[in-house]
Amino acid sequence: MSTSAKIGAAAVARSRAVDVSPYWVGAGIGVLSWAAFAIAKDPLGVTGPLSRFGQPVAAPILGADAVAGNAYWSPMPFSWDYGVLFLVGMVAGAFVCSVATGTFRLEFMPRFWRERFGPSLTKRALAAFFGGAALMYGARLAGGCTSGHGISGGLQLALSSWVFLIVIFATALVVSRLVFGRGRGARA
Amino acid sequence: MMAYATFLLPLAMGFAFGWLLHRGRVTNFEVIEGQFCLKDFTMLKVMLPAIVVGGIGVFALVDLGEAKYYVKDANLLAVVLGAVIFGVALVFYGYCPGTGLAAAATGSLHALLGVVGMVFGAVVYAISFDWVKAHILPVWSFGKVRIPEATGAPDLVWFALLALGAIVLFFIVEGRRPSAS
Numbered sequence: 001m002s003t004s005a006k007i008g009a010a011a012v013a014r015s016r017a018v019d020v021s022p023y024w025v026g027a028g029i030g031v032l033s034w035a036a037f038a039i040a041k042d043p044l045g046v047t048g049p050l051s052r053f054g055q056p057v058a059a060p061i062l063g064a065d066a067v068a069g070n071a072y073w074s075p076m077p078f079s080w081d082y083g084v085l086f087l088v089g090m091v092a093g094a095f096v097c098s099v100a101t102g103t104f105r106l107e108f109m110p111r112f113w114r115e116r117f118g119p120s121l122t123k124r125a126l127a128a129f130f131g132g133a134a135l136m137y138g139a140r141l142a143g144g145c146t147s148g149h150g151i152s153g154g155l156q157l158a159l160s161s162w163v164f165l166i167v168i169f170a171t172a173l174v175v176s177r178l179v180f181g182r183g184r185g186a187r188a
Numbered sequence: 189m190m191a192y193a194t195f196l197l198p199l200a201m202g203f204a205f206g207w208l209l210h211r212g213r214v215t216n217f218e219v220i221e222g223q224f225c226l227k228d229f230t231m232l233k234v235m236l237p238a239i240v241v242g243g244i245g246v247f248a249l250v251d252l253g254e255a256k257y258y259v260k261d262a263n264l265l266a267v268v269l270g271a272v273i274f275g276v277a278l279v280f281y282g283y284c285p286g287t288g289l290a291a292a293a294t295g296s297l298h299a300l301l302g303v304v305g306m307v308f309g310a311v312v313y314a315i316s317f318d319w320v321k322a323h324i325l326p327v328w329s330f331g332k333v334r335i336p337e338a339t340g341a342p343d344l345v346w347f348a349l350l351a352l353g354a355i356v357l358f359f360i361v362e363g364r365r366p367s368a369s
Contacts, residue, residue: 018362022233025212029234030241032204037246037255040197044205046286047306054310062315072317082198087289089202094290096203097210107296110217110282128298131281132288132305133312134273139285140313141320142270143260146284147205150235153260155243157346159333160262164271171275176224179279 033155042082043156045148046090047139049083052076072140116180206290215291217282217299224279229361236354240347247343259334265327266320281305 029044036044055078059067067073078084098104109124117123139145142164144153150168153161212234213219222228249255278284281302283291288306291299313320336343 026237093206132302
């Protein structure tokens with residue numbers, strides 16, 4: 001077979017092999033949002049309720065009074081309410097899905113990270129911990145994360161949410177280019 | 189009914205969300221990093237349909253009086269600063285908060301460490317909140333603005349533009365040859 005015929009055949013095979021599942025998953029999250037707005041009366045969101053786990057953690061260090069009187073936390077004292085139970089459900093849903101599809105696996109270090117930063121677990125652990133901390137700080141400052149701003153706010157055509165989405169995307173593209181370099185992209 | 193509304197409903201909603209995130213493979217470190225290297229568009233393939241499908245449905249529900257909007261304040265200095273911090277952290281952690289939590293549940297131990305970090309970040313935010321509230325939140329504060337009202341173009345025009353943009357993007361992405369890396 002000639003080279004061009006091979007490329008042509010490969011293109012046909014690829015178009016048949018287009019994985020449509022991410023689109024359906026996205027549409028599914030959209031439908032889930034209908035229920036979140038109409039039935040639960042609480043748009044999908046993660047960092048708001050997750051930030052409240054900081055209260056029991058901070059109480060022994062800062063003192064219970066300081067936590068209760070904190071201007072950020074006082075409107076939303078920790079309890080097992082909708083937002084917190086939603087997170088419990090998320091953990092269960094992702095876990096059951098991974099077991100059901102045979103994709104549960106313990107991962108200490110992603111392959112793509114090791115290729116760029118080497119095998120040091122300490123390095124990965126520090127990046128994950130402080131990355132997580134900065135992610136939460138940025139999300140709370142902005143008023144939401146990829147779920148609360150990105151999806152729930154984006155679908156409401158909220159100005160704040162679209163500014164957030166565009167700025168995180170632009171920032172991450174630049175930082176990714178600086179950190180991982182051109183052409184060395186991650187492939188799943 | 190009481191137990192359903194207060195207990196089972198949030199668990200079921202969360203269960204579906206966690207399931208979908210993992211099923212859509214956005215709990216995978218390489219998938220998120222691949223998006224910002226422009227090598228893997230799974231993240232946008234999930235997000236854009238979620239926004240368009242979700243948005244049109246919620247728009248109809250609001251129109252019918254079955255739902256209301258929960259628009260977040262456009263404190264634009266805070267939103268921009270927060271988004272820059274978030275964007276940098278996203279590349280180093282490799283997950284956003286929701287996908288990180290879900291990834292931890294599927295066995296990713298470094299994602300779990302990031303969740304612990306997120307709780308730490310919440311404590312730092314709470315401690316700094318008085319200062320942030322006084323100095324950052326009031327700057328460029330426009331309130332609960334929606335783009336249709338701000339621009340005068342109706343909701344459905346925006347959703348049509350978004351859907352069109354998404355279709356063009358995905359058409360290009362799906363048609364392109366996988367790079368040799």
